[in-house]
Amino acid sequence: MTTISKSMDIAAPLSEVFTYFARPEHMADQFPENMGLNVIPLEVKNGFGVGTIFRISGDFDGKKLEWDCETIDYIPHKKIVAKMIEGPFKHWQITVDFDELGEKKTKTTLTVEYDMPMGPLGGLIDKVKLKKIAERGMENGLYRVKALLEGTGSIPVYITLEAYRKVLKEKERLKCSVSEAIVDIINQNQQQATAAKPIP
Incomplete structure (x- = not known):
């Protein structure tokens, strides 16, 4: 099992940071465009809470991967956890923890746990390379979210x-x-x- 964890302080209120991460499709904003990452909600329950199912697909080191996830834990302003329910990994789970550091400062921690399968897929993807891609993606993603929520980042595509x-x-x-x-x-x-x- 591989576990990767990255944290970042974001100068934005806890409620704003949590609301952003509570929408599964925002996960795609956290990764480089060349990965072509898509996150599509398939079934929304309890306002994107426990039971929400979404599909993740993207290009990981030249390999097209796709898997479905379900939100399994949702504690407002504290934690969101989703796990793979169908896909290429033996196990895949993401946890986002939120800690309020002040009125307009939130520590956000992303933790991904995954286990590659044995066999064709496990052999095709270099495990060390995948871990480095995931670490870089998570860190860059946190910087993107930080810039977006703090108003210092690149222009969102939906605004002039x-x-x-x-x-x-x-x-x-x-x-x-x-x-x-x-x-x-x-x-x-x-x-x-x-x-x-x-x-x-």
């Missing part, structure tokens, strides 16, 4: 450069997190729209 600059400007003005800045911008736009409506 102009909109992203507006969010960062509002974040600086309010001295708040990215998500709080987005909520503030939405509220401002709603107030302006309401004020601009003609009275019948």
Whole structure:
């Protein structure tokens, strides 16, 4: 059994960090684009809680791997655990632990445990190389999430450069997190729209 664990302090409120990780599809944001990692929720239960099933697929060192996972533990603002229920590994499980270090600081720890099968797949993939790829992916993933939640990262694909600059400007003005800045911008736009409506 191989266990890899990586931790990082993220300058964002615990609730914001937990909410981000609670969505399985956000796992894909944590890995390099060239891996083509996809995470697709197949069956959502209890608001992405225990019983949620999702599929992970991607290119791992030139080998296309795919497996289905189920969320087996979900403690709000503390822990999320998912394990493989069908796929190429003998065992695969990911645990994300959250520790509040302050009002706007959260320690996030990713731990992956896996066991490669014997036989064709186990022989095709170099175990040492896979561990290094996984370690690098987890560390880079935590940096990506940190940058995204702290508002210092690359522009999300679903937002324009102009909109992203507006969010960062509002974040600086309010001295708040990215998500709080987005909520503030939405509220401002709603107030302006309401004020601009003609009275019948």
